[in-house]
């Protein structure tokens with residue numbers, strides 16, 4: 222995907238790398254719910270525990286440890302975004318997502334607030350508790366920030382078979398989808414439904430995750446003149462690789478639909494495709510209506 226270089230004034234970036242959680246913060250503060258992602262799922266499958274428990278445990282973990290070595294945090298958005306290629310791609314995607322979603326919210330007369338992007342390495346701190354790279358990228362509804370250890374991109378490429386720049390853009394666009402859900406109120410609605418009916422918690426989680434995939438597709442569709450040949454395939458492959466059934470199989474377990482929290486490979490590919498083909502955020506309402 223050929224994205225413009227980020228506008229340093231339009232991205233809200235925070236950098237906790239190389240400083241044990243002490244970084245700088247630029248721009249507005251934020252507020253939304255942690256999506257468990259791939260590695261947490263892989264780990265939880267391997268460990269045989271519920272991903273929610275794993276995350277809950279992590280959130281209660283002790284304060285971030287002092288990091289030594291590794292990249293030194295930038296001192297402003299431009300420096301942080303240009304620290305390496307992975308950071309640059311993430312900021313470019315974030316900038317494009319802001320530009321794409323802001324007018325959609327304006328048209329719907331819903332207040333728009335851009336989410337923050339927090340870079341951290343291994344361990345960081347978030348409004349949802351300790352951020353650990355094993356959790357994979359996640360969105361915290363409490364502070365409305367996306368948390369990313371860019372080493373996840375290496376894992377995607379080398380361990381999950383989700384290759385290509387667009388696969389990485391899709392990760393940011395998916396987390397951004399959770400921010401959209403915070404602003405529309407869908408995530409709060411699902412969260413209270415989960416509290417009322419804990420037995421349906423996983424099923425309800427799948428709805429949110431698929432809707433976030435769909436929103437990622439809508440963003441791609443609205444920028445389709447920037448897509449390169451192969452991007453759609455790269456995104457769909459990533460959606461396939463990180464489907465719950467595929468991750469369970471990779472971890473040596475039989476896929477168990479009741480334990481799905483993000484949706485099967487087929488469902489995730491379908492959700493991304495639905496967004497890409499519909500090119501309209503209303504196309505993603507279907508997940509809340511089911």
Ligand SMILES: [Zn+2]
Pocket residue numbers: 256257395396399430433
């Ligand atoms: Zn998610």
